[in-house]
Amino acid sequence: MNDTQVSYLQIHPKDNMLVALKDLDKSFSVDFNGKTFNLKDNIQGKHKFSATDLQVGDPLYMYGVLVGKTKTFVPAGGALTVANVVHATASFGMGQRKLEWQKPDTTNFDNLTFNGFARSDGSVGTANYWLVIPMVFCENRNVAVLKEALVEKLGYKRAKGWATEVDQLISLYQSGQAVHDILAVEFEDCQGGKQRDRVFPNVDGIKFLTHDLGCGGIRMDSDALCGLLAGYITHPNVAGATVLSLGCQHAQTSILMNEIYKRDSKFDKPLVVLEQQISGTENQMLKDALKQTFAGLLNANQQKRTPAPLHKLCIGLECGGSDGFSGISANPAIGYVSDLLVALGGSVILSEFPELCGVEQELSDRCVNESVAQRFMNLMTTYNARAEQDGSGFYANPSPGNISDGLITDAIKSAGAAKKGGNSPVVAILDYPEKVTEAGLNLLCTPGSDVESTTAEVAAGANIVLFTTGLGTPTGNPIAPVIKISTNSALARKMPDIIDIDCGTIIEGTESIEASGERILHYIINVASGIEIPKAVSLEQDDFIPWKRGVSL
Known part of the structure; x- marks a missing residue:
């Protein structure tokens, strides 16, 4: 591949904008479609420039589709920016079915399996978690109490703690050190306290899903919350759950149970449901929650990984910080x-x-x-x-x-x-x-x-x-491993603590794209089998935000 080819890219033959694959100086010579022109601006890597002279209102195409229109005249080689481009898309409607596709060669994967947790509904988990879930934000504090009681004692504290560093700063302050001396201190590269051995080795963790919903909003949001929580409780990566309810909120446990059986008509996982307004005191509810959750963990610990075909994988596709x-x-x-x-x-x-x-x-x-x-x-x-x-x-x-x-x-x-x-x-x-x-x-x-x-x-x-x-974004999930994939190698080098794979x-x-895809799938199989631990899991990046069905882009 010569220098011209690796400097910029036309993604689709229809495109009239080119992507700079590295920083290009003004006057850089571009050969495109039999014509040669110089860049009119300095173009940063990742940014776009015009492949031809563009008049006001001209359409811009990328990936073969309409992606914008020009607001000003842009000469060939001119930078395309928010100053001279506005968003535009084509209309859409019912068209002809286009269902023919080139299936990839799966020879390298046809006989492979992963070791997962088989569930009675036929699904297979890539992990084995116990959940503690509030039906309403009023129970978040009680969820936090259970987390403090259970996580470290049962051997699930994984992320690095910073108590040693704080002790070091306190010591400097108490000895009379100036602010500039405190700011200049070098912390040792330590990993925090020693992690306990798990009491339940076959349970990957107890996850606590707090939120700010369940009451006070519109019923559509509380109903959607019940469906979302049911999705987590019935999820193949979940062995069982403890649900805390206040009792008078919109998100009733009866709605939750209907949503659970809608997803799994023969639901048989251990499920602890406690209602504070029935239990009486918080103290009594927490006592019951601890005993029944511990009993449920005994059941969950009986689950073991067994071989499963790759078609039991269900992969979510996500991008962020694009x-x-x-x-x-x-x-x-x-x-x-x-x-x-x-x-x-x-x-x-x-x-x-x-x-x-x-x-x-x-x-x-x-x-x-x-x-x-x-x-x-x-x-x-x-x-x-x-x-x-x-x-x-x-x-x-x-x-x-x-x-x-x-x-x-x-x-x-x-x-x-x-x-x-x-x-x-x-x-x-x-x-x-x-x-x-x-x-x-x-x-x-x-x-x-x-x-x-x-x-x-x-x-x-x-x-x-x-x-x-x-x-670079640290996004993770409480129960499903999130594999972070960088689009560029500079990011992988800069943030190795959150990036798993460099593309x-x-x-x-x-x-090639195909070779990279096969490399990713092999990594997925190892993650699904518990052999590889993605960075978001190691960092306990347990992000959980239900969608309020109002507008969120």
């Missing part, structure tokens, strides 16, 4: 993983509907039938209209970090984000907080907000989440 390389490296790589898993009979979940803006036609055409396509288009239209009623819209989705790293319109971000879904047909459209029931590619309506979307994907059944990032090799030209 950059201008996301749609070129990490997202297409996990898109290839998606296609591999679908070809093997597994399930994948693509969510973040605000980040599918502009690719609606492609995705609706890939839906297996018109009913599925219509549901997708209806959800997209309704969601965007609700956002616009509140003074926003999908166009407002890119964050300042996205924009500064080359994603200057939501359509550019969306077209790259959609690459996570690969090329297989869309088998089902799920509305939050529904559960996956079909093998293949599922689209789940969620916000683009990283944690809300990841929280929802796991409730829908994802037993592992692939999370791409170009800027910057694709940008550097040392690895």
Whole structure:
């Protein structure tokens, strides 16, 4: 590959904007479609420049779809920025089914298995957790009391503590050291206190899911919360749960139980449900919670890993802190993983509907039938209209970090984000907080907000989440391993404490998208078997935010 080829990229033959793969100086010579021109501006890596002279109002194409229009004249080689580009997308409607796709070669995976926890409903977990869940925010303090009582004593304290460092600072202060001396102190690279041996070695942890919902809002939010919590309780990575209820809140335990049986009609996991207004004192409820949770853990500890076929994997596809390389490296790589898993009979979940803006036609055409396509288009239209009623819209989705790293319109971000879904047909459209029931590619309506979307994907059944990032984000989940994948190697070197896999090799030209995807799938198998521990799990990055069905982009 010569220097010209690795300096910039046209992603699709229809595109009239080019992506700089590294910093390019003004006057850099560009050879494109038989014409030579010089850059008119300095172009940072990840950013875009025009491949031809563009007049005011001209359409801009990237990934082969409309992603914006020009606000000013832009000469060939001119930088494309928020100053001269505005978000724009094409209209969409019911089209012809486009269900033919090139299935990837699965030879390297056909006979592989992972060691997981088989559940009575036929699903297989990649981990084995016990949950403690409040039905309403009033019970968050009691959940915290149980966490303090159980986690360290049962051997589940994993993350580094900072007590030693604080003691060092106190000692400096008490000895009369000045502020500049305190700021200059060097901490030793220690790992905190020694972790206890687990009392229950086959239970990976006890997870405590606090939230600010359950009452005081609209009934739609409390009902959705019950569905979300039911998704976690019935999740294959969960052995059982303790549920704390006040008693008078909107989110009643009867609604929760209906949602549980909706997802698993033969639900048989150990479940402890305690209501404070029946127990009387908090003291009595906590005593009962400790005894019954401990008994449930005895049951959960009987579960052991056994071999399972790869089609028992359900992978969530997520991106956050995206950059201008996301749609070129990490997202297409996990898109290839998606296609591999679908070809093997597994399930994948693509969510973040605000980040599918502009690719609606492609995705609706890939839906297996018109009913599925219509549901997708209806959800997209309704969601965007609700956002616009509140003074926003999908166009407002890119964050300042996205924009500064080359994603200057939501359509550019969306077209790259959609690459996570690969090329297989869309088998089902799920509305939050529904559960996956079909093998293949599922689209789940969620916000683009990283944690809300990841929280929802796991409730829908994802037993592992692939999370791409170009800027660095620590997002994790309490019960499903979140594998963090960098879009560029500089990030992997800068933040090795949160990045598991580097896909910057694709940008550097040392690895193909297909090879990177196979490497990721091998890592997934090790994570699913408990052999590899992703950084978010080691750091106990247990992010859990239910979606209030109001507007969140």
